[in-house]
């Protein structure tokens with residue numbers, strides 16, 4: 325677990341050290357984290373943040389160390405929520421009370437283009453007078469949460485509270501928050517593609533051509549380019565931006581099946597009228613990686629099929645995109 329630990333903070337748990345250790349261990353296991361445990365000491369890497377809990381049976385010390393402040397604040401939020409749900413209190417040495425939620429950049433819509441019958445492309449850029457901070461969307465995760473404020477003239481953003489938790493605006497102030505994929509970015513802008521479908525608050529919003537309006541980008545997160553001797557990518561329209569991005573990032577052979585109209589298909593992609601049928605025909609070999617993203621029932625069926633084929637969980641991903 326080697327990390328460049330430029331940022332750090334500590335938290336004290338006065339009572340319930342052993343229970344806290346068990347809870348954090350369980351969360352680490354749920355999230356598939358790398359984890360080591362010896363009596364009185366637990367260490368895990370959560371979202372790139374090194375978490376070390378030590379105790380001698382009484383109070384516990386929780387140390388966080390990470391290459392980015394954002395990661396520290398995300399883990400603070402997560403652990404504080406986890407512990408407080410079991411009435412265990414943690415007092416952090418340093419909380420960024422009042423700051424925007426970790427990983428949230430408030431930007432504004434620069435332009436909206438209709439790029440095909442099925443897709444909108446949106447570019448958002450840093451707000452005038454703010455420091456550009458879109459660089460990070462190139463690394464660590466392909467996706468982000470798009471926060472569309474309830475009232476664009478008086479947006480209310482999630483902020484860190486005194487305990488280290490993030491308070492999300494509720495009721496009439498609650499922003500809409502759907503997940504999208506970075507399709508391109510630079511230091512001060514991010515582009516993403518929205519598949520146009522009925523009944524969608526995001527699509528309703530983009531159809532109004534909201535140039536100049538504020539939005540929040542929370543992230544990046546989710547997976548990055550998978551590794552394997554060859555990649556087998558299957559998905560519907562909502563997965564297309566991620567498939568294109570993985571194609572750009574991959575340095576191994578990539579095989580693609582997409583259930584989207586011909587005009588949206590990437591070069592070398594095969595049109596798939598039935599993603600599960602195409603999935604069934606894939607021979608990923610010893611070192612191939614299978615990546616599948618589509619509607620929830622399809623993703624569930626894909627996962628079942630891949631497990632039945634005997635593929636190890638480390639060699640595939642089957643994600644519900646909607």
Ligand SMILES: Cc1cc2nc3c(=O)[nH]c(=O)nc-3n(C[C@H](O)[C@H](O)[C@H](O)COP(=O)(O)OP(=O)(O)OC[C@H]3O[C@@H](n4cnc5c(N)ncnc54)[C@H](O)[C@@H]3O)c2cc1C
Nearest residue numbers: 502503504505517518519521523524525526562565645646
């Ligand atoms: C990791 C990840 C990355 C994603 N990247 C992208 C991306 O880059 N571009 C993109 O367009 N989408 C992407 N999606 C999918 C997107 O988040 C969903 O389509 C989401 O539902 C859109 O939110 P919404 O505003 O429509 O509101 P929601 O409240 O989520 O949905 C409103 C209604 O629309 C329905 N719906 C959602 N998607 C579809 C669809 N494709 N066809 C028909 N009905 C639908 C829902 O079932 C619901 O009834 C991604 C999802 C994930 C998990």
